[in-house]
Amino acid sequence: MLAQLFGFKGGVKPQTNKTPSVQQPIGVAPLPPRLFVPLHQSIGGAPNPLVQAGERVRKGQLIGGADGWVSAAVHAPTSGTVLAIEQHVAAHPSGLPTLSVVIEADGLDEWIDRRLIDHRSLAPERVREILRDAGVVGLGGAAFPSHAKLTPARAVPVEHLVINGAECEPFMTCDDMLMRERAEEIVRGIAIFRDLLAARQVLIGIEDNKPEAIAAMQEAVRRLAEDYAVVGVPTRYPAGGAKQLIRVLTGKEVPASKRSTELGVQCFNVATVYTAYRALAHGEPVVSRIVTLTGNVRQPRNWDVRLGTPMCDVVALGAPMADTSCYLMGGPMMGFEIPDLAIPVVKATNCIIAGSPKLFPPNPPEMPCIRCGACAEACPHELQPFELYWFSRARNFGKTQEYHIFDCIECGCCSYVCPSHIPLVQYFRFAKSEIWSREREKNAADAAKARFELRNAREEREQAEKAERLAKAAAARTTERKVPSAGPVAPDGQPAVADFVAVSPTSDAEAIKKAAIAAAMERARAQRELAQPRNTEQLNAEQRRQIAAVEARRAAARAAPAVEPDIPSAVPASPPRVGE
């Protein structure tokens, strides 16, 4: 049943350091007193808060509704009271805040009413919606909403569904333990994805340094009488990169400009499949995930952690050693240093590593590039990191794009092998975010230009229209005056025409204008008088109450620095009077 394997170019073999954290089964992390659940935990639109401070929530209750199609909902990880919806430091290298729901746990851990769903009895669109509203996202680290990947491309049928259990990052073992302990649920989950995509063949790729996980998955596949191929792939970082695994298992090369569905392949992480299964078959939205806690700690282990648990609470479970100097979220190759232990565990948190100067010695100083080419050999995407480095360093971003900087997956292989200790990936991250920011600025400038031109065109048109109107009105008035004065004959028998001619036309036009202005002013005065009673006078009791309520809300919003720009709902007590 073993498929023929293909190789991918480049890659490295760092020390895996996986054994310490697989000695014990997955533990359930204790309930923290307070949880900080960021609303924006996936790629795509930021969910809108659906609860208010003071409200009681139950475990699994929707607290953030998906915003748009590429977005995923967020749920309360336990039962308790919403303390606030406020800015809290985000799980992000910057340490900047993000809008989060703070929940005080009541210790009951009471579930919402769970509805079990058989995905075969529903239309695929409906299943995708359910997955979105259950907050199912890629748990490999990218946090891309899964339902958005579950629509088969119209033109290309899905040939292969690749299930990613490779877990190539050193230290990380959360997928390994999940496959060992919950293989059956994963295999049942795969069926959901296979049906949604109508995939012809399912390939489960697991690095061959996890024989227990491979055995457990094979056993589960056999027990459930499925025809999935469980394939051990050679251990080499980054075999768990989606593109690398697809290449190894199917031989297909996914170019950066294309999505894998266009080639008839789709790839999901095992943990993602597992949560999708729990969401449908148990009605449990994503409220927790498995996190590897390892590194410089006395008790490395995998924990089932509720989303929103502050990192400090998780770290304490491992009893970090005294010389711990930093913590990483994610693996040592692709992760980032945690800026603040107050940050919460989110859907993308697969691993927390305590670091010490011994474990991660500080990088020796950067030396000049000797153009040895080692980085190019290690790059799994066949890029030329030394060229990219050169242009990023010189801030020549156009050139970096010519050298395909956006094909770089920031795997870190190049930095790993560089004999000059150049932090290549940092340069690439810098260059990429500069390019994105310039792109944003350019788009904003283009939009501003378009709006400016639109406005100018509108103003010109309005002016032309006005001039035309005035000309018409003037013409109309002249004919009006001409017609009656030419017709009747004056009492003294003289034709009125002489009378008309005697009056100079200019002074006549001026007089008309003056009269018109005077009339307009008179009208305006009359209108003003008419409108004298201000809209805040003569109110009935109900209106007064409404105004008082609005004022109170406003005052409250000002006193507590509003988390969101709160547009005061200025409800006019009487219908708005526009213009005078």
Place this chain on the structure above:
Amino acid sequence: MITALVIMALGAVVLGAALGYASIRFKVEGDPLVEKIEAILPQTQCGQCGYPGCKPYAAAISAGEAEINLCPPGGMDGVRKLADLLGREVKPLQAEEKPKQVAIIDEQTCIGCTLCIQACPVDAIVGAAKQMHTIIEPLCTGCELCVKPCPVECIHMQPIAENLDNWKWKYPVIEIKRAA
């Protein structure tokens, strides 16, 4: 001798005809330089350069009437890009560089006079006579043109703070220093 002259003359005629044809056939429409310059300008439309918008300033630069360092929103970055494009010398900016900002209307004070709406070059303000006005932040270019016309001084400029959407990875050298 005669043949050589004839060949040379013939060559000259043929090449001249080809060049003449090319100059007609591949004639460039419009003024591409103005467009290129305008693409570099930030389109804030603030008039701080002394021209009534980015396009007139671009036209003035291209005509050689204006210096390239007059646009404060473009910053030194913009000056450098213009110098690059035009082969002119980089000069220090003729004003201080400001962080990007947006205008905020104090909605409590706004009397609904519509003066700011008329001033805004990009239609980033909504409101109606005697109604509270507000600024659509993503559309505001931070040109400050609405600040002065407001009779009750309820508009102020606020720098855009760093947030998760505009955060950038820093140049690695800084990172290393910080870690040390």
